Amino acid sequence: MGKNISITLFGESHGKGVGALITGLPPHIPVDEAAIDRALARRRPGGRYDTTRKEPDPWEILSGTYRGKTTGDPLAIWIPNKDTKSQDYEHMPYRPGHGDYTAHVKTFGADDPRGAGHRSGRLTAPLVAAGAIARGFLEKQNIRITSRVTEIGGEQSPAAQEKALEKAKQEKDSLGGIVALTITGVPIGLGGTRDASAQSALAHALYAVGAVKSVAFGAGEGAARLKGSQNNDPYIEENGVVHTTTNNAGGILGGITTGDAIEITVAVKPTPSIGKKQHTVDREGRNTELEIKGRHDTALVRRIPPVLEAAAAIAILDLWIERQKEIALHQIIGESQ
Numbered sequence: 339m340g341k342n343i344s345i346t347l348f349g350e351s352h353g354k355g356v357g358a359l360i361t362g363l364p365p366h367i368p369v370d371e372a373a374i375d376r377a378l379a380r381r382r383p384g385g386r387y388d389t390t391r392k393e394p395d396p397w398e399i400l401s402g403t404y405r406g407k408t409t410g411d412p413l414a415i416w417i418p419n420k421d422t423k424s425q426d427y428e429h430m431p432y433r434p435g436h437g438d439y440t441a442h443v444k445t446f447g448a449d450d451p452r453g454a455g456h457r458s459g460r461l462t463a464p465l466v467a468a469g470a471i472a473r474g475f476l477e478k479q480n481i482r483i484t485s486r487v488t489e490i491g492g493e494q495s496p497a498a499q500e501k502a503l504e505k506a507k508q509e510k511d512s513l514g515g516i517v518a519l520t521i522t523g524v525p526i527g528l529g530g531t532r533d534a535s536a537q538s539a540l541a542h543a544l545y546a547v548g549a550v551k552s553v554a555f556g557a558g559e560g561a562a563r564l565k566g567s568q569n570n571d572p573y574i575e576e577n578g579v580v581h582t583t584t585n586n587a588g589g590i591l592g593g594i595t596t597g598d599a600i601e602i603t604v605a606v607k608p609t610p611s612i613g614k615k616q617h618t619v620d621r622e623g624r625n626t627e628l629e630i631k632g633r634h635d636t637a638l639v640r641r642i643p644p645v646l647e648a649a650a651a652i653a654i655l656d657l658w659i660e661r662q663k664e665i666a667l668h669q670i671i672g673e674s675q
């Protein structure tokens with residue numbers, strides 16, 4: 339996930355459990371267990387339109403902390419699976435819209451097909467737990483990450499969204515949606531050009547979350563229809579502070595954070611697993627029809643906000659650490675002049 343922090347998610351949806359191995363976390367970061375609990379509770383399904391799979395997520399940290407703080411050594415989080423129904427998947431043909439067939443080809447047939455194995459949304463649980471640690475530290479630097487679902491099935495009002503969700507559920511179909519993600523308190527100067535870009539680091543982290551189909555910053559696609567005079571954010575100096583009067587850039591210019599809020603719009607596709615009949619191919623390569631009986635979210639976009647926040651938190655922490663190295667180096671060079 340960047341230059342400093344590396345995070346490896348491991349496990350399978352219907353295996354023993356899922357986890358995260360994080361390296362590069364600085365020592366002495368407090369690990370707030372209640373914050374991890376809260377973050378996992380937010381990700382957990384529970385509503386009428388969410389999967390009925392009930393996972394209590396009894397997480398534990400296996401390494402990398404001592405007396406409630408990070409040691410700076412690899413930190414491993416483990417979350418056992420408790421509610422698996424593998425028989426739902428025993429003879430399931432490749433699900434359209436999911437990663438079943440691509441994974442089967444990629445692994446030369448060695449893939450675990452139960453609930454998408456390693457490619458399941460279940461893998462977002464350890465990401466959220468890891469994100470809670472990053473986030474706790476960022477909050478101490480006054481960096482805050484929030485998000486909200488602004489659209490489900492093309493509908494913006496809660497009443498229209500509810501109606502669309504109910505209809506999709508009755509029709510054994512699913513819906514996509516849009517999430518607005520905001521990161522405030524980010525100092526000016528994080529990121530850089532090309533591979534060091536804050537925009538590409540955040541995009542990479544967010545696109546790595548399953549079902550994310552577009553990530554846009556600021557005016558996003560709308561910028562293509564604006565004139566330069568409309569899209570540019572004018573600078574103004576007030577009480578010795580230079581800032582902009584608008585934020586079409588979405589908080590990043592030249593790959594570097596501007597000090598304004600980072601505004602990101604994320605488009606999420608409809609849940610691939612649907613009960614409605616679909617044409618597909620079975621594991622023997624024969625044409626067939628599929629009506630999925632397993633437990634799935636009607637609109638996974640409802641569950642994705644804490645996951646996107648966690649991915650963004652890890653990306654921002656990585657950029658922040660890199661910036662501290664630049665500042666420290668500058669101070670050394672400045673002093674020696």
Ligand SMILES: Cc1cc2nc3c(=O)[nH]c(=O)nc-3n(C[C@H](O)[C@H](O)[C@H](O)COP(=O)(O)O)c2cc1C
Pocket residue numbers: 389435436437454457458459460462547548549550607609610611633634635638641642645
């Ligand atoms: C929080 C979350 C929950 C998800 N729940 C489901 C689900 O219940 N059923 C399903 O088929 N896909 C679900 N997905 C989506 C799949 O994981 C994803 O579409 C799949 O891995 C294919 O990857 P891609 O859509 O990025 O190409 C979920 C994803 C996330 C992030």
